[in-house]
Structure formats: structure tokens, C-alpha cells
Amino acid sequence: MPLTNGKSGKSPSIAIDMDGVLADVYAQFFKMHLSETGEEVAESTMIGVPEHTAFPLLEKHVRTPGFFRHADVMPSAVSAVEKLNQVYDVYIVSAAMEYPNSLVEKYDWLGEHFPFITWKQIILCGSKYPIFTDIMIDDHFKNLNVFRGPQSFLFTQPHNALADPGKHRRVHGWDELNKILL
Amino acid sequence: MPLTNGKSGKSPSIAIDMDGVLADVYAQFFKMHLSETGEEVAESTMIGVPEHTAFPLLEKHVRTPGFFRHADVMPSAVSAVEKLNQVYDVYIVSAAMEYPNSLVEKYDWLGEHFPFITWKQIILCGSKYPIFTDIMIDDHFKNLNVFRGPQSFLFTQPHNALADPGKHRRVHGWDELNKILL
Numbered sequence: 001m002p003l004t005n006g007k008s009g010k011s012p013s014i015a016i017d018m019d020g021v022l023a024d025v026y027a028q029f030f031k032m033h034l035s036e037t038g039e040e041v042a043e044s045t046m047i048g049v050p051e052h053t054a055f056p057l058l059e060k061h062v063r064t065p066g067f068f069r070h071a072d073v074m075p076s077a078v079s080a081v082e083k084l085n086q087v088y089d090v091y092i093v094s095a096a097m098e099y100p101n102s103l104v105e106k107y108d109w110l111g112e113h114f115p116f117i118t119w120k121q122i123i124l125c126g127s128k129y130p131i132f133t134d135i136m137i138d139d140h141f142k143n144l145n146v147f148r149g150p151q152s153f154l155f156t157q158p159h160n161a162l163a164d165p166g167k168h169r170r171v172h173g174w175d176e177l178n179k180i181l182l
Numbered sequence: 183m184p185l186t187n188g189k190s191g192k193s194p195s196i197a198i199d200m201d202g203v204l205a206d207v208y209a210q211f212f213k214m215h216l217s218e219t220g221e222e223v224a225e226s227t228m229i230g231v232p233e234h235t236a237f238p239l240l241e242k243h244v245r246t247p248g249f250f251r252h253a254d255v256m257p258s259a260v261s262a263v264e265k266l267n268q269v270y271d272v273y274i275v276s277a278a279m280e281y282p283n284s285l286v287e288k289y290d291w292l293g294e295h296f297p298f299i300t301w302k303q304i305i306l307c308g309s310k311y312p313i314f315t316d317i318m319i320d321d322h323f324k325n326l327n328v329f330r331g332p333q334s335f336l337f338t339q340p341h342n343a344l345a346d347p348g349k350h351r352r353v354h355g356w357d358e359l360n361k362i363l364l
Contacts, residue, residue, distance in 0.1 A: 097289070097304045100290075103286055107282045119282075122307070123306075125307075130313050130314060131314075133312050
């Protein structure tokens with residue numbers, strides 16, 4: 001039973017994160033680190049480690065023009081979100097405000113890869129605390145732990161891979177998510 | 183009694199609109215219309231009339247670089263929001279996504295005029311439906327009418343001046359608002 005009613009007045013609402021859920025930011029971190037240092041970061045050094053620790057140049061790289069605009073899309077994300085968008089009241093919610101260069105890049109990236117998402121469905125914020133939907137999908141506990149809606153999914157990424165998901169349900173990708181939600 | 187707890191864990195949260203509440207967009211509409219046509223739009227033709235009708239060139243003007251960046255601040259807005267920010271969990275929430283050129287302009291405008299507002303407190307969205315705070319301050323019914331929190335204020339602007347505020351409480355400016363909220 002949805003807590004909130006969506007734009008259609010009947011569908012449950014979902015807040016879907018961008019970085020690490022729709023956009024493959026690890027692939028960007030890896031590529032930019034390799035390009036700048038000549039070093040490949042080993043997968044084992046990312047597991048259970050904060051992104052800033054695994055990639056010490058992260059703060060510089062996310063402020064580099066093109067970081068967000070040219071990120072790869074996560075596997076199966078486009079077809080999954082397209083299907084969810086038929087049934088749910090979908091919002092793409094990204095904590096982008098720390099990096100103002102990312103605002104237009106994220107808008108343009110969504111326009112290219114998720115053209116069925118309209119401007120009415122996009123939210124770029126700082127804290128996600130004021131976002132209240134039925135469902136939240138995110139890879140960061142800082143967002144999930146302040147979420148007030150009834151259902152939250154922890155999207156597995158290297159930094160959270162060893163953590164106890166707590167009250168959130170862990171999912172390992174879009175195929176698994178869509179089996180649950182559709 | 184607050185419905186939600188703010189970042190401090192105790193203060194009620196407020197969503198404050200930008201255009202027509204913090205930023206004097208009517209002054210911008212007026213100036214740009216005059217500059218392009220040589221005509222001064224009479225105040226009487228704005229009252230109770232949608233902004234798009236009173237200013238037929240609005241769609242062009244809001245897409246002009248600098249429209250949002252160079253808007254005047256509404257009277258008493260800075261000191262009022264600064265005081266509210268001491269007591270409440272303040273979020274600046276603007277339905278900006280229809281005009282992607284406005285995203286960075288709005289971020290920069292807030293940084294100039296409201297430097298005490300941090301990036302964590304800014305939300306640029308399409309629909310305001312997913313925003314759930316204790317209080318919303320807005321000049322548009324399209325935002326107030328989908329608001330699910332307990333207290334909503336209709337900030338008087340020419341387009342809404344003749345409307346029945348309905349379940350929302352009408353206020354005529356920041357001085358009045360601060361007397362109510364502080």
C-alpha cells in the first residue's frame with residue numbers, strides 16, 4: 001500500500017539515485033586515476049573502503065568538466081527504469097549540489113541516456129532528507145538512513161559491499177531490483 | 183509540533199521557494215519587457231493574471247542568460263531567512279528544472295545573496311511533490327496544492343493576488359512571515 005500517491009494519483013513513488021546506481025562512477029574514478037597516475041586501482045582495495053579513500057584524487061576528478069557528463073550507464077539501468085517509469089511515479093534524485101559543475105552535466109546526461117524521464121522528474125539536491133517517497137534506491141547510507149518512506153534499497157557498490165544493510169534491503173543490480181519491483 | 187525533524191534533530195523544516203518569494207522575478211519581467219518592446223507593463227494588467235499572460239515574452243526572457251543570476255532580492259528576504267535559518271531547518275526549493283540554464287545561475291545567486299545557506303540546503307527540482315517538510319512558502323498553487331506537510335503559506339504576488347488562498351495562509355511579504363514564524 002503506497003504511503004504517498006504519485007503524479008498519476010495512484011502509483012507509488014520512487015526516488016532513484018544517480019551516482020553509483022544509474023551512473024557508473026567507479027568506472028570514471030578508475031579511468032581518471034589511471035590516466036593521471038598510470039596506476040590501476042585494484043578491485044580488492046575498493047571493497048569496503050570509502051570512495052574517497054580508494055581514490056585519493058576523487059575530489060579533483062569529480063570537479064573536472066565532463067566527469068558526470070561522460071559517465072557510463074550502469075548495466076540494465078535504462079531498460080529497468082523505463083519499465084519502472086510505466087508503473088511507478090519515478091523521480092531521479094541526486095545529491096549534486098556539492099559540485100555545481102555537475103548540475104547541467106547531470107541534466108544533459110539524463111537527457112541522453114534516459115530521454116523518457118521528463119524535467120518534472122529530476123531533483124538535484126544537497127541533503128536528501130526532505131525527499132519523501134514510497135521507495136528510495138541509493139548506494140549511500142547517509143541518504144538511506146535519513147529516508148522517511150517505507151521501503152529502501154541499498155544498491156551494492158564496492159564502498160558498501162561489506163556493510164550490514166540494516167533496515168534497508170540490499171540489491172546487487174538492476175535485474176534483481178526489477179524482479180522485486182515489477 | 184513538527185511533523186518532521188530537521189538536521190538538528192529538533193527544528194521544524196521549511197521549504198522556501200525562490201522565484202517570486204526570494205527573487206523579484208516581476209522586476210526582471212518588467213525590465214526585460216520594457217527593454218525589448220519599449221512598453222511599460224501596467225501594474226493593473228498583472229493583478230490576478232498568470233505571469234505568462236501579463237508578460238507574453240516570458241518564455242523567451244527566462245531562457246535569456248542572466249535572467250535568474252541578476253534578479254533583485256525581495257524586500258527583507260535576506261535578514262528574514264538569516265533569522266529563520268537560526269531556528270528552523272531551512273531548505274531553498276526551486277522548481278528550476280524546466281530551465282536548465284537557471285541551475286547554476288540560481289546556485290550562484292544564492293551564494294551571493296544568501297551566503298549563510300549551504301549547498302546542503304539547496305534543492306532544484308521539477309515537481310515539488312516529493313518535497314516533504316513541515317512548512318512550505320510559495321507563490322504558486324501548483325506547488326502548494328501538492329504539498330503534504332502541515333503548514334503552507336501563499337506568498338502574495340500579482341498573479342495570485344485575487345485568488346482565494348484556500349487551505350493555505352496568505353502572507354504579503356517577509357516582514358509578515360517572520361512575525362508569524364519567529
